[in-house]
Amino acid sequence: MAQATPAVVAELAAKGADVTAVGGDVADEDDMRAAFDALEAVFGGVDVVVNTAGVTRSRATC
Structure with a gap:
């Protein structure tokens, strides 16, 4: 988790x-x-999700 998270x-x-x-x-x-x-x-449930993660899959190039 980011260092700023506890402060936020x-x-x-x-x-x-x-x-x-x-x-x-x-x-x-x-x-x-x-x-x-x-x-x-x-919270008893999740109503909204905001995806701010970037996921990449590396693949070899020839």
């Missing part, structure tokens, strides 16, 4: 937002299941 979470919480942060490898299905399980435990 604290700033939003100070303004009254219900906020938490989760991290994981978006290319790893088990990581994403764990992230969603954590969110569901805190």
Whole structure:
């Protein structure tokens, strides 16, 4: 998770937002299941997802 994440979470919480942060490898299905399980435990469900991750697959060129 990014270094700024705890500061952003604290700033939003100070303004009254219900906020938490989760991290994981978006290319790893088990990581994403764990992230969603954590969110569901805190908020009871997930209503919106914003994908800001870039995933690339390297391939050899000849």
